[in-house]
Amino acid sequence: MSNYTVAELLGWMDGKSQTHGWDAVVSYDQRKTNELLHQLYVERFSSDKGYIPPITRTLDPTGNERSELYGLRLSVPKLSFDNASIDFTNSKADLTMDMVGGAIVTRVVLSGIPSRIDRIQELLPLGGPQLSMTLPLENTPGSVSGERLVTLDISKGENFKANFVVSGMDQITIGNQFKLMFEKLDDDLKVFPLGRLGPESNEALTPESFEIRTLKAPVIAGRADVNPGAGAVMMFITLAGGKPGEVPPKPNPDNPNGFRYLIPKDEVGEKFTGSMLLSSRVLFDKVIRPYAIESIGHGIDFSPYNGAADLAWALTANTGSIPVPGFEYDYNIFHTSICKANNSETLRIDFRLGTGDTPLTLRVESRRPVLLWRTTTQQFGFRLRTWFPLHPEIEPQPLVTNGRIRLTTVYKVYYDVKLDEKDGVVSFERIAVPRLILKASEHGWLLDIFDKEKYEKFDAHLYNSYYPHLNKLLQHVPVPNIDTFLIRNLLFGNYKDPNFTQALHLSRASVPGDLFLMGEIDPLRTSMGITADQSLVEIGKTLQFKVLGRGADVPTVLWSVSDPDGTEVNVGTISPQGLYQAPVELKVNQLSVLVKAEGSLDNKPVTALAMISVMKSTIAVNPIFQVTAPVTLGKPEDYYLKLTAETIDGSAPKWELLPSTSGSYLIPDPQDKDNPCTRMYVQGPKNTDPFIIDTIEVNASGGAPKQIKILFHSYTSTLYLEDDKTIEPSTGKIQLRVKMEEGDDPDDFTLALLESGGAGGALDIQSGVSAIYKEPASLQNSFAIVTAQWGSGSRGYYGFIVLPLPLSTYSQAPAMFDENNPSAVWQS
Template identity: 25%
Template sequence: MSNSKTDLLSALDGKSITLGWNAVVVYNRDRINALFAQQFAQKTAAGNNLVVPDQEIPDNHSSSASDIYLSVSDLALGPPLLSFANADLDTSTAALTMQFLSGYFFSIAESETAPSTISRYDGVLPDSNFNLTATLDLSKTEGDISSSGDVYLDLSQASAADISVNLVEGQSNITQLSTYFQQLFNQASDEQKRYPLGSLQNIDSSNPLNPTQFALRTQPAPTASANISDKSYGDGAVVLFIQTAANTSGTTGSLPSSGSGYPYLIPDDTDSAGNALYSGAVIVESATLFDSIIRPAYLSQIGSDDVVLNTKLLDNGTASPASYLMAATGHVRGGTLDMSWEFYEEQPYPAPTAHVIVTVHTSDTNKNLQPVLLDITGMTVVPSAQSIKLSWSGQFDQFIYQLHHQLSPNDFQDITNQSMRISYPLTSTSTPSVDPDSNIVKITNSRSSTDITLGGYPWCNEIDDAEYRDQITQDLSGDTYSAIEKLASLQVPDIDVFTLSNMLFPNDNALQLSDASVPGDMALFGQINPSATTCLLSPLQATVVASNPAQSALVNDTQVFTLTGPAGATISWSLSNNADVCTDDRIEGREDGISATYKAPDISLLSSASFQEVITAVAVVDNADGTTSTYTASAVAIVSANPININPCFAYAVSGSSAPITFTASVVNKSAEDAGQPAWGGATDTTPDSAPPGIYTASYTPTLSTGAYGLETVTFSIGSVSATASVLVVKPGLYPTLHVGAGTWHAGDTDPDEVVAGNLTPLAPGASRQLAAIQTNMMTGESTDIASTPGCTCSILGAPVPDDGSLGSLSATGLYTAPALAKTTCVAIMFMTTSGSDFGYTVIPLLPGKTAA
């Protein structure tokens, strides 16, 4: 099914298709998603990460009821990646994805009869595949423009059901987190809850096309398949319906639905090589064009107070006819005919010669002198295919005053005020063109030419002197022509559509328009910026393990980025970050000329679990005409401290009564997979065939064969590279009775549960933390810290024998010191009374890196 520009303009002939909106802007969905990908890389380069405030979720939890709440700290999310997920007018959606880069969260179990305990600890690293995704129903998500010109989507309009967070397992926990983030967006400041698309800068406040509000929809292309498994599924456009400053009523238009027959507004014309000529369009409503732009400009240029131009609808039988202008009344002023001459005329004898003065001038009905007034009633200004057409019948009656004054001796006057019919049919054509660099529409005038015809003036023939008769008609024609010239020269002003065309990318000229027509509405077509969409770096985002000399032979700390773009380009590569980490010699072009190898920095340079770097490729192409074209593309590398990570890092379980625990191992960039076969130790592999690359799962059933408790380990390894998680398993009927943790303790003033939940932040290499073990007398209710008393012992669970310090050190009084180089993500520490009657534990997260020299 053809959708050529010719066919599209024919379908739009004489119609308005903006549905009551001032403008409609259409972008090719794939191209716009590519631009959003580049915007994502730019936001990453600017360090636009979102740090979630430390939070207990839900914040109204209470130990009076047995429950589990989440303690979330230092969660950092990368910048949002927005993409339009489908092409459907009825269920238009956008997908917003934010990757969790770092942080940690604890699941803390509360009980009315026992101390709070840490039931699970998860560390957040970029390879953990943790994301926040929000499905934005575009029918509910308003696009808006603030008073300062910021263009944004309001994320607070996404419901909790539209937000998904895969940080935790269990529907109740997932619901808690989703609700929390929805509330976070709801309660956040405008800056935090708005997804910024950009800012409208230096706009002309008088421009009636300045956007004020918009609605977003997606629309399938005519060739798109409705079958999700087909390659063409989702092909289509992102459609913006925009209200502008021209809309003074504050109302919005209607929106199309599937099956409504709403036209697909991007032509499918191609060049000789089969490349698409168009990927975007701007449609300016005919009523806005004629009433808010052309009408005030014409009235100003005509300069007559009595001119009334009304906006009307074409009478063409269509359901949505286009608008046009018609002059209800009014005149255009021309020149003024004002002639007089005198002569002497012989009189019958004996009368003397008579002195005669003749005066002729253009007049009003009262014979007063006035200029030629073209009556333009009925003049029309209409859309006409490629142009705007002004038509005037060119016929009106002009009063002419004539005075024949004979002086003495027989003084008399002969005064007449007769009309003269003046004809000059006029057709003026204004043809638009658009500059792709500025998106300013310029209008060029041309007109048909004919002679002025004067009729109905027998009085003129009564003038004896042919010279004066000819002079009258010549001057009258000139005076009339000056008015006609003013009418024919009416100029449509330049129309700036830059702001309209770049609504989603107001800081850039994203949609570069090239073709302009006015079949009904003004239709402008062009290409989404080739310099930003012609080239694409893949992968767009990759997680790479930090360089570690101890594992250099076992893991891959590099990533190849490949540029897809124009052939024959000269490519330069650059690397940047906001972490003040040296980028020298860590990005190098490869021999193929289209790719580069990126190398992650040394692990000793990391001050957090991860950070981001931006890889940028600039491609320069020499054109046949001697000019050059420059294209830019960017991608993101996320550096992770560990080649393999396992979650949960720690779990608490009761032997034989707890449900199986699912462990997930993530391999950074599949970095170690060449070193050998992946294998689980202590758990059963449950990795499905559909698992994402580098993601492995296993199931562990808590079992304790001997003793009251034990720290069981689950290991995932590839060759000699491995990561370990631990499970504290206790026998049935045994429950912690000590409140253990690093929270601040003040006897008599502090709830012992606050010791468990306080100060759970990761510990830097070599840093120390004092722990408390609170014992409560069930009879008196008194609580005492027994960590440093002789009746209490403490130990690092899972420490090797003999202890080599690889898990850090612990003093007899409960002072824990982290190892100089962390080889695990956390440690579990047990406190127990010497009688063995009471015990408790805590978990301390460890930061990567190593102690500064």
């Protein structure tokens, strides 16, 4: 990603506050945010909360087509930020949901005649259709007073749109039907809880309210562009007693001082997918101030900050002073002199500012806190009493002289920033040897016998009297530890979960102005996680799982696999070492498998989950079946049929039109010539054969080929085959009867099974007008085609019926979607 480096961000922050009045700003990278959403999605399969049920419904038809959805399963929502803007009036996230299971059957419906299937699309977790929407986040302010859920509600989206067109409906029309469906879902199914906060307190760092916003990752000149849709979810946080800030300006590459994307670029050995910016105002005024007042004492307090909002804050003493003890200095060579602090005056060193001096101040310097104090305003009253021996036999007589001595105090100590990566607590450690200078001046009123050397001895005595007292007080001035837990885990946190661990794990801290914390988002909501190199696997293949996080410390891991729907028995096996073996056969084209790892850590049970999909092939193609008619009017390109293919490993598929008599051929997509995953089927001219099956075979390395079947019929259909409803489809059989469009039905039709649907499918001719089709034991091809013919050539009559398999699923068209009762789709 072309984000700014850590050094670039710190340089931009030096001496400034970049939170724009907010108490804290937390950023979550899009990639890790989606991983966390996926984890929430997987957890639902093993809980009583459930997940979005499959949809079996007929979409509202338009024109002569209607689309039937069978067992359509939607994946976890995924966020992207192509249209993201930090502008609070236009902040959006793009959200997509893949259609990862089921089928879409397109049926031609004409008045007065039986409907006919023209197209079958297979929905797999690879290259399938998508549903997209935008989430305008400006209407979802969050509050954490009391207990509060941070949620993502897929029914609140706008601009719903499908990336495919069926039944004559445009993408928006299809999308709006899904929006109506989502609005009627139970909250447990349509709402994804991204975090939970309760009334727990973290003193000054207790969140009170927040705004969720989004920002697209930057494009920096001279660097590789970011991944499409890359960006961040940002939380602008107000802490207890605080006030919301202002809208940061939209980042502008031409303005080096403008607001910036706050997640640093990954560096060697360090990955950054999250960050937190705690304002210097909060750091110094809310966190450090009360500790400093308590630890220093002696009436100290600090002035309110009166600088610009974008400058780093500082604590500057405006009251208080330190009392210092008196002392005596005895000097005797030819006589005896005693210099004594005048006990009649209160001897105090003032914290406040004097002319040209620096009051006791806590601020940022060299990207770390520093305590400064320079004062020369104190003049201490002294009385010098000197005894002069006038004669050895006469007692000495004292000579008393009064005066003041100016004392200069200079103190400076840095605090190194320390980060406990395990618990995310930031501490500040004093440098071992602080700098404390005490110096006396203005001794002129003393007697001449105090020559320079004697003054130095006097100053040294004064220093040794005052230094321990001052140093003892100042060396215990603390900068308190900062527990950032609640702020960092506003998203993806759940304090009620006994296995909850932190989402944002910090690895670096600095104080250029604000407190800047960087780290990596851990998608694991428990102490243990599991992962594999990929989430898709072909039948008969293996997939190695490994344990993540603290799971490496679990002595014994118990692995298991199951079907989350609870309907499939043969889901494969997994070894004690986490090696998954996919089943060698599937009754369906795709199987979801829930992988679970269980163990004990710190004498507590831990569990980790992952979801994978087993596919019959390493390739997904669409459509798997299409009916076409011969080119009669218009240009050949008006009849082009777009074909798509995706491979598990991302390799380029290989296309081949198997030999046929149709005269059809394949070409690259004229709109996307360099894309190996698409081809255009160009239909051949009218043929003497009434029915031809064109087979396009798609291959990928290391996997079984996948086929697309195209029924090319040369003559207009005037015969119709229909199910007469006399046989129950659950038996795997169907009674077909032929009808003519007009006139009496002859009794000598030729019925034939053009496409068998796999080995074992059979057509039992009952008479010249009826037959029983029996589906095969193996449903590898997933559909069958039965044709009817009477006569030949242009004077003949022709018809066909397409039977998606199994019959028990597809023989009865699902109920029509009803906008007045959209919730019916979840009860079917």
